[in-house]
Amino acid sequence: xxxxxxxxxxxxxxxxxxxxxxxALFVDDVHLPTxxxxxxxxxxxxxARVNSLNLARARALPGVxxxxxxxxxxxxxxxxxxxxxxxxxxxxxxxxRTHYPLAKDKVCYAGEPLAVIVAESRYLAEDxxxxxxxxxxxxxxxxxxxxxxxxxxxxxxxxxxxxxAAHIVQQKGNYxxxxxxxxxxxxxxxxxxxxxxxALENRGIVADWNARSQLMTIWDTTQAPIPIRNGLAxxxxxxESQVHVIAPFIxxxxxxxxxxxxxxxxxxxxxxxxxxxxxxxxxxRQENFFATTQERGQIHxxxxxxxxxxxxxxxxxxxxxxxxxxxxYGLTVPINSQCTLLGSYRVPNYYSEFKAVFTNKPIVxxxxxxxxQHGVFVMxxxxxxxxxxxxxxxxxxxRKNLLQPEEFPHNHEIIYQDFAPLIYDSGNYAPALARAAxxxxxxxxxxxxxxxxxxxxxxxxxGIVTYIEGTGIGPYEGARVTVESNGKVSLVTGVxxxxxxxxxxxAQIAAEQLGVEATDVRVVTGDTxxxxxxxxxxxxxxxxxxxxxCYAAAxxxxxxxxxxxxxxxxxxxxxxxxxxxxxxxKNDPTKTITLGDLALRANPLRGAVAPGTEPGLEATAYFGPxxxxxxxxxxxxxxxxxxxxxxxxILDYVVVHDCGKVxxxxxxxxxxxxxxxQGIGNxxxxxxxxxxxxxxxxxxxxxYLLPQADNVSRMRxxxxxxxxxxxxxxxxxxxxxxxxxxxxxFAQAIEDAFPQLDLxxxxxxxxxxxxxxxxxxxxxxxxxxxxx
Amino acid sequence: xxxxxxxxxxxxxxxxxxxxxxxxxxxxxxxGTRTLEKIDETTYQGEAQVRVGPMSGxxxxxxxxxxxxxxxxFKMQIEGKSALGFVQGSATVELSQIGPEETxxxxxxxxxxxxxxxxxxxxxxxxxxxxxxxxxxENLSRELEKRLRARQ
Numbered sequence: 007x008x009x010x011x012x013x014x015x016x017x018x019x020x021x022x023x024x025x026x027x028x029x030a031l032f033v034d035d036v037h038l039p040t041x042x043x044x045x046x047x048x049x050x051x052x053x054a055r056v057n058s059l060n061l062a063r064a065r066a067l068p069g070v071x072x073x074x075x076x077x078x079x080x081x082x083x084x085x086x087x088x089x090x091x092x093x094x095x096x097x098x099x100x101x102x103r104t105h106y107p108l109a110k111d112k113v114c115y116a117g118e119p120l121a122v123i124v125a126e127s128r129y130l131a132e133d134x135x136x137x138x139x140x141x142x143x144x145x146x147x148x149x150x151x152x153x154x155x156x157x158x159x160x161x162x163x164x165x166x167x168x169x170x171a172a173h174i175v176q177q178k179g180n181y182x183x184x185x186x187x188x189x190x191x192x193x194x195x196x197x198x199x200x201x202x203x204x205a206l207e208n209r210g211i212v213a214d215w216n217a218r219s220q221l222m223t224i225w226d227t228t229q230a231p232i233p234i235r236n237g238l239a240x241x242x243x244x245x246e247s248q249v250h251v252i253a254p255f256i257x258x259x260x261x262x263x264x265x266x267x268x269x270x271x272x273x274x275x276x277x278x279x280x281x282x283x284x285x286x287x288x289x290x291r292q293e294n295f296f297a298t299t300q301e302r303g304q305i306h307x308x309x310x311x312x313x314x315x316x317x318x319x320x321x322x323x324x325x326x327x328x329x330x331x332x333x334x335y336g337l338t339v340p341i342n343s344q345c346t347l348l349g350s351y352r353v354p355n356y357y358s359e360f361k362a363v364f365t366n367k368p369i370v371x372x373x374x375x376x377x378x379q380h381g382v383f384v385m386x387x388x389x390x391x392x393x394x395x396x397x398x399x400x401x402x403x404x405r406k407n408l409l410q411p412e413e414f415p416h417n418h419e420i421i422y423q424d425f426a427p428l429i430y431d432s433g434n435y436a437p438a439l440a441r442a443a444x445x446x447x448x449x450x451x452x453x454x455x456x457x458x459x460x461x462x463x464x465x466x467x468x469g470i471v472t473y474i475e476g477t478g479i480g481p482y483e484g485a486r487v488t489v490e491s492n493g494k495v496s497l498v499t500g501v502x503x504x505x506x507x508x509x510x511x512x513a514q515i516a517a518e519q520l521g522v523e524a525t526d527v528r529v530v531t532g533d534t535x536x537x538x539x540x541x542x543x544x545x546x547x548x549x550x551x552x553x554x555x556c557y558a559a560a561x562x563x564x565x566x567x568x569x570x571x572x573x574x575x576x577x578x579x580x581x582x583x584x585x586x587x588x589x590x591x592k593n594d595p596t597k598t599i600t601l602g603d604l605a606l607r608a609n610p611l612r613g614a615v616a617p618g619t620e621p622g623l624e625a626t627a628y629f630g631p632x633x634x635x636x637x638x639x640x641x642x643x644x645x646x647x648x649x650x651x652x653x654x655x656i657l658d659y660v661v662v663h664d665c666g667k668v669x670x671x672x673x674x675x676x677x678x679x680x681x682x683x684q685g686i687g688n689x690x691x692x693x694x695x696x697x698x699x700x701x702x703x704x705x706x707x708x709x710y711l712l713p714q715a716d717n718v719s720r721m722r723x724x725x726x727x728x729x730x731x732x733x734x735x736x737x738x739x740x741x742x743x744x745x746x747x748x749x750x751x752f753a754q755a756i757e758d759a760f761p762q763l764d765l766x767x768x769x770x771x772x773x774x775x776x777x778x779x780x781x782x783x784x785x786x787x788x789x790x791x792x793x794x
Numbered sequence: 795x796x797x798x799x800x801x802x803x804x805x806x807x808x809x810x811x812x813x814x815x816x817x818x819x820x821x822x823x824x825x826g827t828r829t830l831e832k833i834d835e836t837t838y839q840g841e842a843q844v845r846v847g848p849m850s851g852x853x854x855x856x857x858x859x860x861x862x863x864x865x866x867x868f869k870m871q872i873e874g875k876s877a878l879g880f881v882q883g884s885a886t887v888e889l890s891q892i893g894p895e896e897t898x899x900x901x902x903x904x905x906x907x908x909x910x911x912x913x914x915x916x917x918x919x920x921x922x923x924x925x926x927x928x929x930x931x932e933n934l935s936r937e938l939e940k941r942l943r944a945r946q
Contacts (some may be wrong), residue, residue, distance in 0.1 A: 050879055051908035116908065136877040292914065699906055705913035 011734075012518040014671035020525060021255075021509040030255040033210035033225045034288050041212070042071055044274060044287040045131035047121040048297070049113040050112035052149070052366040052700025053160060056111055058141035062637045064123055067137060069130040072281060074273075075121045076110035082276055083107060086267050087237060090336035099173040102114075105332040105369065107272040113142075114331035115368050116160050116700050117296030119269050124277055124285060133417025147366040147700040151303055151328045155182075162331055162364035171329045172337055172362035176344060178419040179355035183312070184320040188311030189232065191393050196306040197769040198380045198749070200328070202298070203373045203445045203684075203691040204577065204712055205504075207257025208289035209298055211271055213278035223250045223727035224275055229264040230542025232500045235534040237267055240273055246538070253532035258763045261372040261506030261686070264544040265299045265335060278619045295705035300694060301373035303328030303365075304343060304380045310388040316396050316403045320355030323347060323384060327362045327377075328371040339364065339370060339377035341423045342476070346746075347381030348418055348428075350435045350472045350638055351407040358421070366700045374684055375745045382473045383770060386750035390757070391766065400754065401443050404472055408435040423545070424479035433638050434664065434728045439472060442640035442662040445722060446470065451644060454694065460761075465649055466657075467759030470642040473747040477637050477665070477739025478730075482630030483553060484539045487516055487559040489567065489623035491609075493587050493602030495520055495527040497559075500540025501552045502532035506741065507673040511549060512556045514669060515735070519560035520567070521584035522601065546739025549669055554629035554733045562625030570604055570623070631635070635730040637738040639663035641682070641747050643719075647759045652774035652781075654690060655754070656719035664726040666738040674740055675723050681744015682721055687713040688745065693771040711773075763788065795919050797885075797903040801931045805938045807889050807897045813941075814887065814899075818902055823933035825926050834859065844876070846915040851878035865889060872905070877907020885909035886937050895942075899931075 024030045047591075049066075061073045076083050084102045092100035109118045121138055125131035148154035150163055154169045162169055171573035185191060212225040222244060228234050231253040239249040256263065268285050279286045289297060306325040312318055327340040345359045393403040409416055411434050418428040443449070451468050459466040485499040495514050503509070520527075530536045540552075564584065571589035572579040581592045590598035601623075609621045644657040660680050668674055691711040695703045704710045729736025749770035756777065757765050763784040769776075803810045813819050817838055821830040830840035838857040841849060853874040861869040867888040874881040883905035892898050907919060915922075 292910075295913065695914070698906065701912040702906050703912060703916040708914070709917060 007225045012524055013667070013669055014512045015514065015670065017514060017670055019522050019673065020382065020513060021083055021507070021508045024323070025255065029269050032207060032255050032257065032589060033212060036212045036225045036286070038212070038284040038551065040285040041286055042124045042126065042281065043128040043129060043131050044122055044124050044285055046119040046270065046293070047123065047136050048117045048119050049109065049137045049140070049141055049142065050116055051113060051144045052116040053145040053147040053162070054113050054142040056109065056113065056140065057143055059112045059120060060139040061388060063137035063139070066135040067130065067134045069126040070123060070134045071126070072124045072277070073121060073134065074108070074277070074629040076106065076108040079107060079276070082241070083110065086272065086334050088336060089266060089334050092337050093421045095174055095176060095421050096177065099170070099268070100337065101166055101171050103166070103171070103332055103364065104334040104407065105269060107269050115296070115366050116702065117293070117368060118331070119297070120249065122273055122277070123280065123620040149365060149367065149696055149698055151326050151363055151365065151698050155326070156364050161364055169364040170361055171333050171364050172340070174337065174340070174344070175359045176420040177357045177756035179320065181320040181322045181357035183442050184355035185217060185311045185358050188319050190312045190313040190392065190395060190598065192310045192388055194308060194388065194391060194768055195577045196308060196384050196387060198302050198304045198383060199769070199771055200300050200303045200694040201688050201771065202295060202300050202694060202710070203258070203260040204710070205258030205260055205262070208294045209263065209270070210286070210288040211274045212286045213275035213286060215278045215282060217282060221248055221250060222275060222279070223252070223253060225252050226271065227256050228253050228266060228271070229259045229502050229504060229544055230533050231268060231502050231532045232238070232538060232540045233542060234266055234271065235538070241272060242279060243539060251462070251534045253502035256502065256504040257484035259543060261376060261544065262299045262375045263504065264542055264683045265371040266786055270297070280484055291707070292705055295710070296353065296368045296702055299337065299369045300330070300371070300714060301370055301724040302379065303370070306380065306384045308384045308388060310392060312392055312396070314396065316398045316649040318351060318353050318391065318404050318407050319386070321347065321388070322357040323359070325360045327360055328367065328370060329364050330367045331364060331447045332369050333362065333364070333439070334369065335371035338372055338423045342377030343380040345418070345420060345422045345428050345476060346378040346474065347385050347680065349382060349385045350409060350433070350474050351385070351787060352409050352413065352713055356418070358420070366549050367696060375742050376744065378473070378475060378746045379688070379749055382471070382747050383750045383753070384495065386471045386752060390754050391757040401448060401470060403437065405436060405439060408439065408472070409433060410436070416669070422476055422634060424634055428476070429486055429633060430474070431730050431732050432728050433636060434726065435472065435638055438638065438640050438662045438664055438726050441724065442642045443470060443658055445724065446642035447643060447657060447658045448642070457644070465647040466543065467645050467755040467757070468642070469751040469758060470640065471747045471750045471753030471754060472640045473638065474745060475546060475637045475739065475743050476634045477546035477731070477741070478631060479545050479547055479634040480551070480612060480630050480632070483552040483555045484537065484626060485555040485559045485629040486537055486624065486626040487556070487563045487665050489520070489563060489601050489605045491605045493605070495522055496530070497527050497556060498530045498537045499552045499556060500534070500537045501543045501548055504543065506543070506548055506677065507670065508548060511669045511673055512553065515553055515556045516560040519557070519564045520601070522587050525774055526587065539628070546637070546741035548741070549737050550635060550733060550739050551629055551631065553669065553737055554735050555627055557735050558629055562627055563623055566608070566623050566625065567601065567604055570608055571599055574599055574607060581762065596722070608782070629733065631732050633732070635666070635732045635738045637663070637740060637743060641744055641751050643751060643755055645755045645759060647756060652777045659721040661721055661723045661744070662726065663743055664728050665743065666730045667727055667736040668725050669737060674725065677740050678723050678744040679721050681742060682748060683713060683718045685745040685748025686718055689749045689770055690772050691717065693773065693788065760784070795905045795907055795923055797901070797923055797927060799901060801899045801901070802892070803897045803935055803938055804895055805897060805942055806895065807891045807941055808865045809938065809941065810889055810897045810899065811939060815859065815868070818916060819934070819937055823937060825929045825931050836862070844866035845879070845909060847918045849910060849915060851876035853881070879907065881911070882906050
């Protein structure tokens with residue numbers, strides 16, 4: 007008798023009761039006696055030399071305890087560590103210029119911190135910040151991505167010859183040779199601009215040095231508590247065991263919180279050590295617009311070579327990537343763009359070259375999608391343009407080029423962000439495309455609905471795009487599973503949680519192995535004293551890497567349970583059943599022992615623990631995949647554009663998604679829908695605007711438009727399960743899937759809504775304003791043609 | 795931010811030119827201005843309370859007159875700082891006599907704005923800039939009228 011499957015059940019999230027009743031601890035909930043509050047003095051210029059910094063008036067303000075500039079940090083003033091070195095790609099050029107805890111001689115983006123004030127209250131600290139007098143000499147700023155590479159451009163880092171941060175070429179086959187056989191070559195330029203993750207909770211950190219226990223406790227809104235612990239211990243000259251990092255409940259991560267080490271993260275613990283008092287800093291919303299990292303300025307010049315019947319022969323792409331002022335996160339974002347561009351398709355020849363560029367703008371690091379959007383946008387747009395030119399249907403040209411099941415594992419012969427070759431492990435793309443087309447009613451819409459609505463003078467459009475998502479990369483995660491003497495299970499893992507439902511999914515994995523209910527498993531994440539090996543929550547890897555570690559640990563505990571129960575009950579292990587919190591004989595359910603009793607027996611007060619065995623029903627296990635696993639999916643939507651206001655009404659939105667074995671379909675649907683909502687923001691509402699001097703012009707929710715409830719439609723999701731052969735659970739990541747293809751989908755559907763115009767959308771984000779401009783210029787092109 | 799327009803004063807050019815550079819007049823005419831002093835032949839210094847939407851701040855201002863050709867034209871460099879951010883730029887003013895008692899003032903200003911003012915107040919800046927200019931010019935116009943009446 008096998009216990010009923012718990013994996014795959016739509017169990018309601020176990021953490022929600024705590025979250026919804028206000029019992030969850032967030033960093034700002036931490037209040038400690040004698041705690042001080044910090045505020046940062048930030049430079050208003052995007053590029054300026056710092057000639058003087060007068061802190062005297064700020065220091066003199068009553069209630070101010072200390073004010074520090076870069077000079078005051080002494081030896082602690084070092085560049086932040088380079089988090090991800092460049093991948094081992096031949097002839098790679100990479101110049102690491104990471105930020106400092108505080109800027110000293112020069113500031114390189116508006117908002118870069120110059121000083122920190124510590125006071126009895128945040129109000130006083132902010133008041134004191136206004137008393138700081140900085141002698142700043144403004145310099146010309148490198149803002150425009152293309153101009154920043156010009157020879158005469160102002161240099162962000164004067165010790166470099168130019169603003170070039172990296173130059174990478176990767177290729178497969180030979181595009182130039184292949185192009186000669188092409189019957190059609192499409193060549194276009196594409197723009198993708200910046201947005202911000204706008205997590206509900208801004209960043210925050212509280213640090214508390216306890217001199218008696220010689221222990222530093224840090225509450226941090228980080229996605230990577232263990233690397234933060236390791237890094238800070240090193241910087242502060244403490245043992246790792248002296249630093250305790252807690253990443254409690256976090257109101258959204260989305261990537262910017264995997265960035266480390268932020269200036270504030272480096273400074274606040276150092277101050278707590280200096281002053282021997284707890285210190286808190288909570289980012290305010292306005293700071294979040296420039297002090298938290300952002301994403302996605304790129305310009306692509308791309309080319310696709312095809313046969314007349316629409317088969318891709320090759321793709322070539324040269325792009326510029328906006329790094330912002332520093333590059334602590336290495337090349338993850340542009341490498342993702344480069345490696346995601348190939349998408350779900352068979353591309354025998356690929357040439358991809360990019361230059362990462364320093365600009366006087368806030369730092370760029372991964373934000374949900376992490377460069378994958380750009381690749382998908384370029385590829386899907388090229389296919390749409392090719393389809394138009396060849397007179398092919400959009401679904402048809404995609405179907406023709408999709409990788410087939412027998413082509414997996416599929417080696418793309420280039421290096422991915424995890425330094426491993428880009429090999430898709432498994433996939434079944436064609437049925438997902440067919441299913442999405444069927445669910446959205448593609449044929450019927452094109453043949454009946456669209457012409458009918460057009461006849462009424464309306465502007466309906468349909469879009470359908472595919473994408474892949476490289477997920478679940480290494481190096482490893484670990485978990486410890488323990489059966490407690492009350493018969494409940496404790497599960498501890500090192501990753502942090504920012505709303506992914508880990509408390510439920512991980513509980514389901516352990517519960518299924520241990521014959522208990524998911525509610526009997528108490529999960530702890532993000533506390534380095536509970537589990538101190540691991541890397542973090544990023545790259546859609548929690549379920550894959552930590553999930554499989556939970557699985558391995560639970561399997562090992564299961565073995566221990568059955569072994570001990572077999573000895574006690576005098577029954578061969580193969581005749582035992584583990585269910586309902588106890589072990590019993592298959593043939594005689596009266597012969598039984600509970601997990602609680604077994605846990606007590608495994609940890610006796612008298613008698614010996616035999617050599618080669620361990621006390622307790624506990625196991626720690628790790629999982630480290632050689633390389634990532636590739637999830638995939640198709641998004642389709644129907645829209646109607648209001649030609650007066652340019653507002654877009656989403657009539658239907660369908661996601662057919664394949665992330666291997668589904669752990670909890672309800673949590674998965676939530677992940678996908680949240681991602682789509684963020685994707686909709688990115689596609690049509692959100693954009694950060696900088697003026698020529700690098701001033702961010704819309705750093706408030708008054709001007710930075712997040713999608714509202716009425717901009718995000720209901721979605722219908724369906725899941726295909728093509729298990730990954732790379733891990734025992736067969737799972738693939740899903741965290742970023744919802745957000746990745748939405749820009750490409752919007753572009754296609756909007757074009758489809760104006761068939762009479764020669765409208766070609768080659769940029770994201772769009773907005774009602776921008777669409778109006780694009781339509782006006784498409785209309786005037788038609789008028790000009792008519793006149794000629 | 796760019797401001798560019800023409801304003802007509804009902805008075806002779808010499809008088810208008812004098813008013814435009816008279817700190818005692820300007821301190822009353824420019825909205826929010828609390829102090830304005832001429833610290834040398836070409837430099838003015840002062841303080842002004844400026845309100846942009848929900849924000850208001852006390853600016854310390856410095857204005858340097860360069861390239862002065864009375865009563866025809868002058869150029870100035872403007873710098874202001876406050877907790878709200880900074881303003882810096884330059885402006886040109888040209889006066890042309892279009893009738894015996896009528897002077898047209900063409901002005902053009904190019905201002906760089908940074909800090910909170912720029913990032914939160916962006917979409918209000920144009921309106922605030924224009925309305926402050928309009929108020930200032932109307933105040934100056936009234937002052938001119940007063941002086942002309944006093945002369946009679």
